């Protein structure tokens with residue numbers, strides 16, 4: 001794990017957007033398509049504001065969320081909505097988005113179709129992860145039912161999780177898929193998340209899921 005510290009969040013956003021664009025461009029030099037899995041929540045939006053303008057062959061890039069909340073794609077809790085509004089604009093509007101939420105279905109009924117829709121995108125070319133202060137990443141929350149299976153090296157690509165702390169079911173890329181991404185970036189802001197990441201290194205993954213996906217990870221931190 002390599003940690004890069006930035007003076008502020010604006011500088012971090014510009015630099016991470018540039019690195020992701022470079023990673024995607026490099027991948028496209030030797031592959032017909034590239035996949036990028038990006039976190040939801042609040043952290044990545046300023047990075048998307050820069051990344052969306054990158055001069056890339058966006059029509060050859062497939063974008064997915066690292067995880068989704070089982071809510072309508074117009075809900076303000078939808079990760080897809082945030083990605084649509086902040087990343088899939090400007091030049092990046094030419095990218096193909098692969099949704100994880102399926103209207104009028106339960107996650108259990110939809111998961112097989114969603115897994116099929118991402119099978120050709122694996123391993124993920126570029127990963128942009130976030131992390132909560134509770135050390136969850138994507139929707140792999142500490143102690144949630146189903147976490148142990150989602151941490152297994154043989155886990156399916158996607159897991160359904162229903163954390164008690166959250167108002168809706170979640171669907172998440174499993175630790176195996178997150179950890180196997182070719183180029184990996186984790187972005188965290190503030191002293192509390194920095195401390196949480198340090199703590200995670202000392203804990204089992206069931207208590208600190210971020211610890212399961214840190215192989216060859218570049219961590220970007222700003223106060």
Ligand SMILES: O=C1O[C@H](COP(=O)(O)O)[C@@H](O)[C@H](O)[C@H]1O
Pocket residue numbers: 038039040041042043044066067068069079129130131132133136137138139
């Ligand atoms: O619920 C989620 O939380 C994490 C962290 O979110 P943040 O707002 O603290 O950045 C996020 O990475 C994940 O994709 C999201 O669904």
